[in-house]
Amino acid sequence: MAWTNYRAALFDLDGVLTPTTDIHMRAWAQMFNDYLHARGTDDPYTDDDYFAYVDGRPRYEGVACFLSSRHINLPLGDSSDAPTAETIAGLGNRKNEYFNQVLARDGIAPYPGSLHLLHALRDLGLPMAVVSSSRNAEAVLGAAGIRDLFVTVVDGNVSRDLGLKGKPAPDTFLHAARILGVEPAQAVVLEDALSGVAAGHAGDFGLVVGVDRGAGADALRAAGADLVVEDCEELLP
Numbered sequence: 001m002a003w004t005n006y007r008a009a010l011f012d013l014d015g016v017l018t019p020t021t022d023i024h025m026r027a028w029a030q031m032f033n034d035y036l037h038a039r040g041t042d043d044p045y046t047d048d049d050y051f052a053y054v055d056g057r058p059r060y061e062g063v064a065c066f067l068s069s070r071h072i073n074l075p076l077g078d079s080s081d082a083p084t085a086e087t088i089a090g091l092g093n094r095k096n097e098y099f100n101q102v103l104a105r106d107g108i109a110p111y112p113g114s115l116h117l118l119h120a121l122r123d124l125g126l127p128m129a130v131v132s133s134s135r136n137a138e139a140v141l142g143a144a145g146i147r148d149l150f151v152t153v154v155d156g157n158v159s160r161d162l163g164l165k166g167k168p169a170p171d172t173f174l175h176a177a178r179i180l181g182v183e184p185a186q187a188v189v190l191e192d193a194l195s196g197v198a199a200g201h202a203g204d205f206g207l208v209v210g211v212d213r214g215a216g217a218d219a220l221r222a223a224g225a226d227l228v229v230e231d232c233e234e235l236l237p
């Protein structure tokens with residue numbers, strides 16, 4: 001990987017730097033299946049639903065996208081909704097409780113290959129940012145002990161405060177590139193979610209790397225990945 005051709009690296013977090021996708025996936029499955037069961041629906045929520053409708057999107061957009069695939073219409077509600085509320089925000093908050101319980105109980109460590117790559121890029125002096133839809137990104141980076149490696153973290157909170165469109169729109173990646181002072185063509189985007197790869201592609205970034213943690217190499221390429229790897233270790237300079 002010729003990193004000297006680029007001036008910045010923009011990393012997605014969940015599934016690229018930390019194995020938090022597994023925690024998110026389990027939390028989503030528990031929440032959606034409990035909810036579908038309570039509605040008396042036979043057709044369960046599956047991992048395929050996660051990759052198609054939820055992965056990489058901001059929390060409430062993931063809820064809305066999945067429910068709409070099942071023709072279930074709920075009011076949006078508000079982020080202050082109780083986790084018991086039958087609203088899009090309430091269901092998202094319910095999932096967030098499960099996520100935080102597991103994070104607090106089990107902690108999180110970065111993928112070893114990702115940590116090697118981060119250290120190698122730091123040694124090259126390449127500025128790095130995290131661009132995550134998650135509103136838990138700072139907590140995950142802190143728990144993983146890697147927050148200091150990044151100039152900036154554009155997460156779900158920053159994006160909400162600035163009114164940026166979430167992935168698959170390119171806005172959050174473009175915002176991070178602006179903070180790092182580079183043109184999109186000079187930056188590499190690293191993503192595991194189809195929505196995130198699509199965001200990198202839409203932003204005309206110099207290189208969009210798909211990290212295949214389950215979405216599938218063909219699907220990542222179809223979403224706009226220029227290169228697909230199974231682990232960030234393959235990207236060492």
Ligand SMILES: O=P(O)(O)OC[C@H]1O[C@@H](O)[C@H](O)[C@@H](O)[C@@H]1O
Nearest residue numbers: 014024056058059133134135136
């Ligand atoms: O609910 P959070 O922590 O704000 O995260 C929103 C989304 O953030 C993304 O980074 C994850 O890939 C998704 O699984 C998650 O649903």
